[in-house]
Amino acid sequence: MSKIEKALNRAHAERGNLPTLSSVPGTGGARPTGTALVVDRNSPSASPETIAKMAVGESRLLSAADLAQRGVIHQERASDPAVQVFRELRTKIVQRSQGQNSVILVCGVSRGSGSSFVAQNLGAAFAFDPGKTTLLIDCNLKSPNMHKMTGAPVLGLTDYLENPDLDLAKIIRPVGIARFRVITVGQRRDIPTESFTSAKMKDLIDSVRQRFRERYIILDGPPMSDIADVRILSDLCDFVLVVARYGRVTGARIEHCLNTVSEKKLLGVVFNDEPSIPWFH
Amino acid sequence: MVQMHPEQIAKALLHESFSSRRMVVILFVLVNAAVLTVGWFWPKGFTASTSILVEEKNIIQPLMQGAAVATEVADRSKNVREVIFGRKIMDAILETGEWMKDRPSPEEQERIVEGIKRRTLVSTAGKNLLIIEYRDIDPERALQVTQKYAELFIQESLTAKAAESRAAFDFIEKQAQDYHTKLARTEDELKELRSANLDARAGSDAELNVRLNELYTRIVHTTQELKEAEIKGTSLEKQVSTESESIATFTREGQYQARIAELQSKLDTLRLTYHDTHPDIIQIMQQMKDMTDAMNAQREKREQSKRSGRVEPSESMANNPIYQGMRRELSQNEVAVEGLRARIAELQLQLQGEITRGKRMHNGDARFAELTRDYQVNKDIYQDLLRRRENARVSMNLDLDRQGLTFKIQEPAVLPLSPTGLRFAHFVLGGVLLGILVPLGLLFARLQIDPRIRVPSEISRTQKVPVLAVVPHLWSPAELKALRWETGFLTLLVVGTLAAAAALSVLRLMKLI
Numbered sequence: 001m002s003k004i005e006k007a008l009n010r011a012h013a014e015r016g017n018l019p020t021l022s023s024v025p026g027t028g029g030a031r032p033t034g035t036a037l038v039v040d041r042n043s044p045s046a047s048p049e050t051i052a053k054m055a056v057g058e059s060r061l062l063s064a065a066d067l068a069q070r071g072v073i074h075q076e077r078a079s080d081p082a083v084q085v086f087r088e089l090r091t092k093i094v095q096r097s098q099g100q101n102s103v104i105l106v107c108g109v110s111r112g113s114g115s116s117f118v119a120q121n122l123g124a125a126f127a128f129d130p131g132k133t134t135l136l137i138d139c140n141l142k143s144p145n146m147h148k149m150t151g152a153p154v155l156g157l158t159d160y161l162e163n164p165d166l167d168l169a170k171i172i173r174p175v176g177i178a179r180f181r182v183i184t185v186g187q188r189r190d191i192p193t194e195s196f197t198s199a200k201m202k203d204l205i206d207s208v209r210q211r212f213r214e215r216y217i218i219l220d221g222p223p224m225s226d227i228a229d230v231r232i233l234s235d236l237c238d239f240v241l242v243v244a245r246y247g248r249v250t251g252a253r254i255e256h257c258l259n260t261v262s263e264k265k266l267l268g269v270v271f272n273d274e275p276s277i278p279w280f281h
Numbered sequence: 282m283v284q285m286h287p288e289q290i291a292k293a294l295l296h297e298s299f300s301s302r303r304m305v306v307i308l309f310v311l312v313n314a315a316v317l318t319v320g321w322f323w324p325k326g327f328t329a330s331t332s333i334l335v336e337e338k339n340i341i342q343p344l345m346q347g348a349a350v351a352t353e354v355a356d357r358s359k360n361v362r363e364v365i366f367g368r369k370i371m372d373a374i375l376e377t378g379e380w381m382k383d384r385p386s387p388e389e390q391e392r393i394v395e396g397i398k399r400r401t402l403v404s405t406a407g408k409n410l411l412i413i414e415y416r417d418i419d420p421e422r423a424l425q426v427t428q429k430y431a432e433l434f435i436q437e438s439l440t441a442k443a444a445e446s447r448a449a450f451d452f453i454e455k456q457a458q459d460y461h462t463k464l465a466r467t468e469d470e471l472k473e474l475r476s477a478n479l480d481a482r483a484g485s486d487a488e489l490n491v492r493l494n495e496l497y498t499r500i501v502h503t504t505q506e507l508k509e510a511e512i513k514g515t516s517l518e519k520q521v522s523t524e525s526e527s528i529a530t531f532t533r534e535g536q537y538q539a540r541i542a543e544l545q546s547k548l549d550t551l552r553l554t555y556h557d558t559h560p561d562i563i564q565i566m567q568q569m570k571d572m573t574d575a576m577n578a579q580r581e582k583r584e585q586s587k588r589s590g591r592v593e594p595s596e597s598m599a600n601n602p603i604y605q606g607m608r609r610e611l612s613q614n615e616v617a618v619e620g621l622r623a624r625i626a627e628l629q630l631q632l633q634g635e636i637t638r639g640k641r642m643h644n645g646d647a648r649f650a651e652l653t654r655d656y657q658v659n660k661d662i663y664q665d666l667l668r669r670r671e672n673a674r675v676s677m678n679l680d681l682d683r684q685g686l687t688f689k690i691q692e693p694a695v696l697p698l699s700p701t702g703l704r705f706a707h708f709v710l711g712g713v714l715l716g717i718l719v720p721l722g723l724l725f726a727r728l729q730i731d732p733r734i735r736v737p738s739e740i741s742r743t744q745k746v747p748v749l750a751v752v753p754h755l756w757s758p759a760e761l762k763a764l765r766w767e768t769g770f771l772t773l774l775v776v777g778t779l780a781a782a783a784a785l786s787v788l789r790l791m792k793l794i
Contacts, residue, residue, distance in 0.1 A: 276753035
């Protein structure tokens with residue numbers, strides 16, 4: 001049982017208005033109930049309780065070792081340089097957004113730049129803070145990644161955009177990281193990118209942002225070679241983070257990509273996957 | 282081209298070599314293997330070396346200063362290569378090194394010779410020391426060839442030196458003979474000229490002038506005398522023609538009568554003063570009487586001789602003495618005139634002779650001066666040549682007796698015991714170094730050429746956009762595990778390579794393999 005579960009249980013015991021959660025044994029078998037989101041919708045305040053209630057959906061939190069296996073940082077591995085780097089990055093973004101929650105689009109310069117990795121870990125770094133939560137939306141329709149975090153294919157963004165009746169709560173999934181939710185691409189991969197321009201998409205973002213003031217929304221975008229998609233998504237977000245991978249892209253390519261993003265929204269470049277010798281930090 | 286600081290280069294190289302670790306290790310192993318293979322088959326070389334001292338000044342030179350010239354040897358060091366790589370020495374070397382045993386064809390010989398030349402190193406240490414080094418796989422042969430080189434080089438050089446001084450002597454000798462011949466010829470000509478013009482000697486010019494002057498003077502005087510004599514003769518002839526040849530002389534009677542007359546006049550004078558009794562008158566009267574008697578006697582005698590018919594010398598007709606005297610003088614004058622004329626002719630003749638001599642003398646003088654000059658010049662040169670010839674002879678003898686010996690083997694060649702040049706250990710070290718440097722060099726080249734960004738500061742420098750984070754690779758436990766295995770394996774490979782190289786090196790050193 002995680003610390004959060006313990007805390008939740010304690011809160012429940014004190015107030016007596018929430019059902020006690022019991023941890024679900026087994027791995028990958030957990031299915032998010034969406035309860036937390038229902039609660040969210042009813043009370044759009046950012047009280048610690050709400051955050052705590054969110055955690056109710058986190059049937060099982062993954063250990064540091066499990067996360068490490070999936071390439072995600074964990075607070076416990078504070079000495080890992082990557083952890084420090086993401087923390088610093090998070091702090092910089094928080095400073096830039098002046099404490100307001102914001103929508104951050106993370107795009108790789110090219111395919112394989114590791115934008116999903118950066119988005120995931122940036123989200124994790126936000127979620128380190130008990131006062132903040134993260135919602136990671138996988139917007140990379142061509143090669144989505146986030147479904148790997150949820151294990152099995154589940155309903156996601158595309159399903160939500162296509163199906164007017166689908167409840168938002170059904171697509172927001174916990175992934176075993178405290179205060180960290182994911183919306184996967186979903187099963188309807190055939191929809192055009194233009195769906196992002198729909199009002200529903202904008203509503204989705206707005207509603208998520210406005211209801212949870214402490215929630216940072218990270219869009220895992222397509223590589224910047226898909227200029228159209230990136231342009232559409234950048235309209236939806238507050239900030240854009242460009243990921244360039246060590247030894248993969250030329251300066252000219254980076255310049256080209258940076259020109260597609262408006263300067264106001266451009267946060268900067270994350271230089272990803274610099275070789276590091278694990279025994280010499 | 283990406284511009285980087287050394288620190289960035291080092292960091293980038295470290296990153297690159299880590300991310301390309303397999304390539305680095307494989308290259309390390311391959312390079313080591315290649316270098317060790319080359320080293321294994323690299324022929325061992327034994328180098329024998331000898332040094333030859335070129336003595337520029339030895340003891341004999343100051344002693345023979347001025348008398349002999351030592352042939353230069355210093356310049357020889359420059360063309361040692363040309364000397365020892367000459368066909369003659371090379372043939373001897375081929376024999377010495379026993380290359381000719383297999384009776385190689387001329388082409389093969391040429392190739393062998395080229396090889397020998399390549400392995401021969403000629404250098405100079407300082408100004409006077411020549412060092413000949415020869416490298417061979419056989420130490421014995423290295424020694425022999427090096428010895429032979431030194432020996433043949435010195436021999437060749439000395440022979441050349443001797444030939445040079447010999448040639449110099451021969452040349453000077455020939456020149457001296459030439460000049461001797463010339464001198465002799467000039468001498469003969471001079472002799473002829475002298476004997477032909479005995480009087481034509483230098484300095485007789487003044488004498489000739491004196492002589493000519495004297496002759497002129499004498500001719501003038503004699504001519505004057507002649508003229509005087511002729512005038513005298515003319516006037517004498519004139520006088521002679523006016524004077525009668527004979528004159529009528531007074532007879533004795535006449536003489537008596539003249540005397541009586543004289544006495545009479547005297548008596549008359551006395552009578553004017555004195556009486557007849559005066560002794561003087563008496564004496565004069567007496568004398569007159571005697572005279573008259575004598576005159577009578579004479580007359581009588583003349584009458585008698587007239588009758589007898591005997592011719593008496595005419596007392597009345599006698600030769601005119603003045604005439605006679607003038608005639609005599611005239612005749613003497615004629616003789617003198619003749620004599621003077623003859624003298625003038627003689628003097629003229631002498632003058633002519635002197636003039637002829639003078640002309641001849643002047644002609645001879647030019648030739649004489651020319652010959653004398655030739656003679657003097659030839660004589661000077663000849664004497665100089667004689668001196669030089671003697672110097673050359675001494676120089677030649679110096680070289681012949683090897684007294685002016687100017688080459689000395691300073692350091693004789695010895696049998697090389699340990700191989701020189703690249704040894705296996707060098708290859709081991711070189712292999713390790715190259716094994717590190719080659720991959721690093723390749724990675725560096727890739728860094729320089731590849732435009733893809735490996736240094737984050739490059740982005741902020743060129744794009745004016747901040748690099749918010751440099752995310753190091755996040756190692757998952759599985760990756761770490763794999764990396765450990767991989768690193769272990771790669772380390773093993775490197776260590777194994779090093780150990781193999783070291784083992785080979787040691788075994789080879791111990792001559793076990």
